[in-house]
Amino acid sequence: xxxxxxxxxxVPIYQQIKNQIIRGIALGELKLGEDLPSxxxxxxDIGINFHTVNKVYNQLKQEGWVxxxxxxxxxxxxxxxxxxxxxxxxxxEELLKTVTAEAYLxxxxxxxxxQWIENNYAGYPLREGE
Amino acid sequence: xxxxxxxxxxVPIYQQIKNQIIRGIALGELKLGEDLPSxxxxxxDIGINFHTVNKVYNQLKQEGWVxxxxxxxxxxxxxxxxxxxxxxxxxxEELLKTVTAEAYLxxxxxxxxxQWIENNYAGYPLREGE
Amino acid sequence: xxxxxxxxxxVPIYQQIKNQIIRGIALGELKLGEDLPSxxxxxxDIGINFHTVNKVYNQLKQEGWVxxxxxxxxxxxxxxxxxxxxxxxxxxEELLKTVTAEAYLxxxxxxxxxQWIENNYAGYPLREGE
Amino acid sequence: xxxxxxxxxxVPIYQQIKNQIIRGIALGELKLGEDLPSxxxxxxDIGINFHTVNKVYNQLKQEGWVxxxxxxxxxxxxxxxxxxxxxxxxxxEELLKTVTAEAYLxxxxxxxxxQWIENNYAGYPLREGE
DNA sequence: GTGGTCTAGACCACA
DNA sequence: GTGGTCTAGACCACC
Numbered sequence: 001x002x003x004x005x006x007x008x009x010x011v012p013i014y015q016q017i018k019n020q021i022i023r024g025i026a027l028g029e030l031k032l033g034e035d036l037p038s039x040x041x042x043x044x045d046i047g048i049n050f051h052t053v054n055k056v057y058n059q060l061k062q063e064g065w066v067x068x069x070x071x072x073x074x075x076x077x078x079x080x081x082x083x084x085x086x087x088x089x090x091x092x093e094e095l096l097k098t099v100t101a102e103a104y105l106x107x108x109x110x111x112x113x114x115q116w117i118e119n120n121y122a123g124y125p126l127r128e129g130e
Numbered sequence: 131x132x133x134x135x136x137x138x139x140x141v142p143i144y145q146q147i148k149n150q151i152i153r154g155i156a157l158g159e160l161k162l163g164e165d166l167p168s169x170x171x172x173x174x175d176i177g178i179n180f181h182t183v184n185k186v187y188n189q190l191k192q193e194g195w196v197x198x199x200x201x202x203x204x205x206x207x208x209x210x211x212x213x214x215x216x217x218x219x220x221x222x223e224e225l226l227k228t229v230t231a232e233a234y235l236x237x238x239x240x241x242x243x244x245q246w247i248e249n250n251y252a253g254y255p256l257r258e259g260e
Numbered sequence: 261x262x263x264x265x266x267x268x269x270x271v272p273i274y275q276q277i278k279n280q281i282i283r284g285i286a287l288g289e290l291k292l293g294e295d296l297p298s299x300x301x302x303x304x305d306i307g308i309n310f311h312t313v314n315k316v317y318n319q320l321k322q323e324g325w326v327x328x329x330x331x332x333x334x335x336x337x338x339x340x341x342x343x344x345x346x347x348x349x350x351x352x353e354e355l356l357k358t359v360t361a362e363a364y365l366x367x368x369x370x371x372x373x374x375q376w377i378e379n380n381y382a383g384y385p386l387r388e389g390e
Numbered sequence: 391x392x393x394x395x396x397x398x399x400x401v402p403i404y405q406q407i408k409n410q411i412i413r414g415i416a417l418g419e420l421k422l423g424e425d426l427p428s429x430x431x432x433x434x435d436i437g438i439n440f441h442t443v444n445k446v447y448n449q450l451k452q453e454g455w456v457x458x459x460x461x462x463x464x465x466x467x468x469x470x471x472x473x474x475x476x477x478x479x480x481x482x483e484e485l486l487k488t489v490t491a492e493a494y495l496x497x498x499x500x501x502x503x504x505q506w507i508e509n510n511y512a513g514y515p516l517r518e519g520e
Numbered sequence: 521g522t523g524g525t526c527t528a529g530a531c532c533a534c535a
Numbered sequence: 536g537t538g539g540t541c542t543a544g545a546c547c548a549c550c
Contacts, residue, residue, distance in 0.1 A: 524546100
């Protein structure tokens with residue numbers, strides 16, 4: 001697995017795992033329909049308790065990223081269709097207002113900032129029809 | 131004061147206040163050297179415990195955003211010079227990787243995303259020498 | 261066979277099979293005395309482990325829905341007479357309390373709800389003597 | 391608190407609590423905006439572990455039934471607006487097909503069944519405009 | 521083997 | 536005081 005967990009981080013472990021799985025999907029490292037390790041396997045790989053992984057998988061399921069089969073475990077939702085809801089957009093805009101404000105004051109130029117966005121998007125496979 | 135606190139938010143109240151003060155500085159709504167309300171005043175305005183505001187002011191001071199005078203209270207640091215440290219940059223890049231990944235998967239286009247950045251930066255007054 | 265199994269469902273596979281067989285009886289699609297596929301046949305059709313089908317047939321037998329002959333396999337109980345026990349009624353009432361509460365809160369009107377009941381019952385052949 | 395938990399039931403404890411809270415909202419026993427006991431308080435009242443209650447509250451929050459304030463604990467969402475989504479309707483219709491089929495075969499008449507629905511709905515306060 | 525549930529106890533962040 | 540996180544270990548249902 002490709003996960004790198006920072007145990008000393010303020011960000012909860014389960015959140016880091018969630019983030020990296022979603023990032024893995026965006027980058028195409030995790031294909032739709034691909035199996036994820038079992039809760040106990042992944043927990044053992046990372047060296048954490050399986051309940052923590054369980055929490056991750058359950059939240060990912062709630063939000064539609066993965067499906068949990070009765071027996072075969074967890075896989076990336078083959079019919080992934082997470083939505084650009086107004087709530088999501090609102091939260092994102094709010095976040096960006098905060099982030100850009102501090103970045104600006106710390107001397108990050110608009111060009112630098114946009115370059116990062118460009119770089120990230122460059123790593124994501126194009127959508128159908130684009 | 132221009133603060134809007136969402137008590138039901140996941141974001142801690144003290145964090146919301148910090149964010150909005152920093153945003154206020156970036157937007158020029160709070161001038162360098164401008165006085166902030168007293169701890170008790172602001173706490174009363176928002177309707178929260180003054181310990182929370184105290185925490186905010188202390189953290190803002192630690193990070194160099196404000197200076198605290200014994201008598202005159204708290205003011206925006208007239209010689210504001212927060213730094214673009216490597217740690218800050220690293221954290222920001224990490225954050226953007228996570229945020230853009232989910233945004234991409236939810237159907238936010240690169241252009242949309244960049245437009246928000248542009249819009250935000252457009253609201254920030256240019257620095258001296260720019 | 262008319263079974264549609266949703267492997268990603270929360271409902272256990274064996275439960276889905278049971279439900280659909282009972283529904284088939286109610287709708288008259290499965291006649292009393294009619295043979296059901298063999299354990300291995302049905303398991304193979306659905307693509308599941310035959311132990312699962314075994315479990316279903318045994319439970320159906322326990323509850324009186326089917327009879328199992330040594331040679332001829334499993335058939336719908338020709339003298340089907342499942343009972344309206346107090347325990348069953350109690351469980352059903354309890355279930356309906358929960359279901360109607362959420363339905364009401366989600367905006368399902370009483371009329372809508374009753375219409376579904378009517379529609380379902382309309383599909384069930386009348387019993388002898390009615 | 392008005393909760394009655396059946397520890398010997400097949401239904402998980404956390405599910406029973408969820409059901410009864412939702413039922414309480416529908417019946418008007420729990421008003422919108424009303425505080426729920428703290429996780430530890432409720433757990434102690436029922437005689438279970440607080441993690442179980444925590445799970446309930448988190449799921450109720452995810453589904454929009456309650457809001458969790460940082461300090462004041464959990465309250466029924468004052469702006470409760472759970473939706474009659476197509477997925478919900480589909481699941482409900484599926485459930486009713488299964489339930490009515492067995493009920494019919496066990497001798498529950500349509501009239502009986504509908505009477506229960508009527509009785510339940512009779513306990514729910516009328517919506518605005520009705 | 522898989523995930524789901526429940527218990528128990530610890531520590532932390534927040535207000 | 537509140538909820539949030541993490542650990543640890545048990546037992547169960549399902550397949």
